[in-house]
Amino acid sequence: MPELPEVEAVCRRLRENLPTARKDREIVTARLLRPSVSRPQAAADVETAVAGKRIETVRRIGKHILVDLFDGPTLHVHLRMTGNLYVIPDVRLHAATTRAWFELRTGAGIVFDDPRALGKIHVRTRGEVPDVGPEPHELTAAQFIALAKTVKAPAKLFLMDQTKVAGLGNIYAAEALFLAKIHPAKATRTVSAPKLAALHAILVAMLEEAKESAYRAYTEPGYFAEGESFPVAVYDREGEPCNVCGRKIKRIPQGGRSTYFCSGCQR
DNA sequence: AACACGACCTGGTAGC
């Protein structure tokens, strides 16, 4: 579920809610409650690797969360579809959907909730980076255009490919293509340079704004389930009228996912 | 190399 803005909100809240005293940021005990959460790494190995280590920083790269441990490895968390990572005052009060928890010295806990259990937690050596490309704001318009001109795949799949551009998911990709008036099935490299420039600007602005609204909306676990934290123009609106031209929003399968778009506005 | 597709999981809901 979470795309870059939501993951960013999760990271910001984590940083805010972690204890401030250094000694209180020690992970006393770690528990991974099912093997699939760390596969192929053994849950016990992850637990052992982080136990007794202090949390130094919480970083984000694309949709990946990296928790650096002082004098230790980095805890690598991916929320996938339904994951959520947050601090609770008493670790024993974790939810039924909690897949992993990390007890701090204060008794507080960092919990990884994930109803669908597709999320991942691994240990990485410091400096090991997820295989993702730059985020839109890290590229100039010219660089973004140059990149896009090398891509044969449909525009929607290009935006979804984390190794090309990091951070976008099914909703933001569809919404950005709508705003840029680009048909999602059009071969990326055949999209005109002006449209690609517009798309780049839209991506940067959209993600920046969404970070703020996602952060404000993200107070309690469960917020993801409440729907989008911004008004969507096309996503999940199949059959409804486009608010620009009035035509019915269409849904097509792409890469095994649903893409929503307006055939009137997007060419 | 590029692409399609199932697998991974659970839960909600539209449709019969």
Added chain:
DNA sequence: TGCTACCAGGTCGTGT
């Protein structure tokens, strides 16, 4: 009401 089928904001492995 109850059952089924399909869908879900993501990624990876396998096969063509």
